[in-house]
Amino acid sequence: MDAAVDRYLTWLAAERRVSPHTLAAYGADCVALVRSLEVQGVRTPEAVLAGHLVTFLEAEQRRGLAVRSRARLLAALRGLFAFLVREGRLAVDPARELRRPRLGRPLPKSLSPTAVAQLLGVGDPDPLVQRDLAMIELIYAAGLRVSEAVGITMVQVRLEAGYLTVMGKGRKERAVPIGRVARDRLEIYLRDVRPQILANQLSPHLFITRAGRPMTRQGFWQRLNKRALLAGLPGHISPHTLRHAFATHLVEGGADLRAVQLMLGHADIATTEIYTHVARERLRDVHRKFHPRG
Numbered sequence: 001m002d003a004a005v006d007r008y009l010t011w012l013a014a015e016r017r018v019s020p021h022t023l024a025a026y027g028a029d030c031v032a033l034v035r036s037l038e039v040q041g042v043r044t045p046e047a048v049l050a051g052h053l054v055t056f057l058e059a060e061q062r063r064g065l066a067v068r069s070r071a072r073l074l075a076a077l078r079g080l081f082a083f084l085v086r087e088g089r090l091a092v093d094p095a096r097e098l099r100r101p102r103l104g105r106p107l108p109k110s111l112s113p114t115a116v117a118q119l120l121g122v123g124d125p126d127p128l129v130q131r132d133l134a135m136i137e138l139i140y141a142a143g144l145r146v147s148e149a150v151g152i153t154m155v156q157v158r159l160e161a162g163y164l165t166v167m168g169k170g171r172k173e174r175a176v177p178i179g180r181v182a183r184d185r186l187e188i189y190l191r192d193v194r195p196q197i198l199a200n201q202l203s204p205h206l207f208i209t210r211a212g213r214p215m216t217r218q219g220f221w222q223r224l225n226k227r228a229l230l231a232g233l234p235g236h237i238s239p240h241t242l243r244h245a246f247a248t249h250l251v252e253g254g255a256d257l258r259a260v261q262l263m264l265g266h267a268d269i270a271t272t273e274i275y276t277h278v279a280r281e282r283l284r285d286v287h288r289k290f291h292p293r294g
Contacts, residue, residue: 001038005034019169081096110245119231162180172267
């Protein structure tokens with residue numbers, strides 16, 4: 001089983017070009033499966049039956065694994081055994097009849113335009129604070145994932161043309177427009193702030209630390225929450241909240257859903273369609289609040 005898992009993960013990295021984060025998650029899921037199979041006395045892919053997989057999944061459910069985590073776990077297992085069938089190692093896929101747990105579709109948390117303005121209000125002149133504000137502005141302006149924002153290099157930025165290129169999931173590149181406000185803030189950051197942070201060092205990355213290294217996802221998450229507290233915004237705000245705000249405000253403003261899909265880098269339009277539900281919920285709230293018979 002260990003050798004089969006190694007080949008599967010190598011294939012995911014080389015052929016499917018999944019992100020390092022996804023690869024690590026699938027690797028952990030497969031390791032957990034192998035351990036469960038060993039306890040059940042199974043050590044080769046040919047000996048795996050659907051019942052062995054069900055035993056493993058039920059144990060993970062009893063352990064308290066969240067529904068979404070169980071869905072990802074099952075996706076990893078189904079991918080593993082489908083890969084082994086394609087390789088000719090297995091004649092029958094033991095995971096083919098397994099079904100994903102039902103996922104709810106909670107509406108994504110967003111921010112109002114007023115809250116975004118609060119978040120991006122006048123800040124401390126400290127260069128690191130100004131860097132954070134430039135990152136927040138760019139993520140909101142372009143709907144970036146935090147992994148995309150921290151990974152941007154200087155050659156990906158086309159300020160004169162008003163866009164940047166982003167390497168998204170599956171290493172798919174897309175061009176994303178940025179507005180005048182974000183472009184102005186980035187110009188100030190590049191001209192006045194970034195040189196102060198670098199202090200004569202060189203770095204290919206757009207957003208950097210004092211050590212000249214790129215910002216980390218965790219580091220930006222912490223800085224964003226600190227900024228939200230200082231701005232007096234209630235609740236927890238994540239980088240993904242800014243991405244949701246970008247999409248929500250576009251859809252509420254009448255943007256074409258296909259255009260929003262392209263800007264977000266969603267492979268499937270169904271993923272983008274949730275923002276139409278967000279917009280409808282907002283309209284219902286407005287109706288209830290302001291209509292005399294709402």
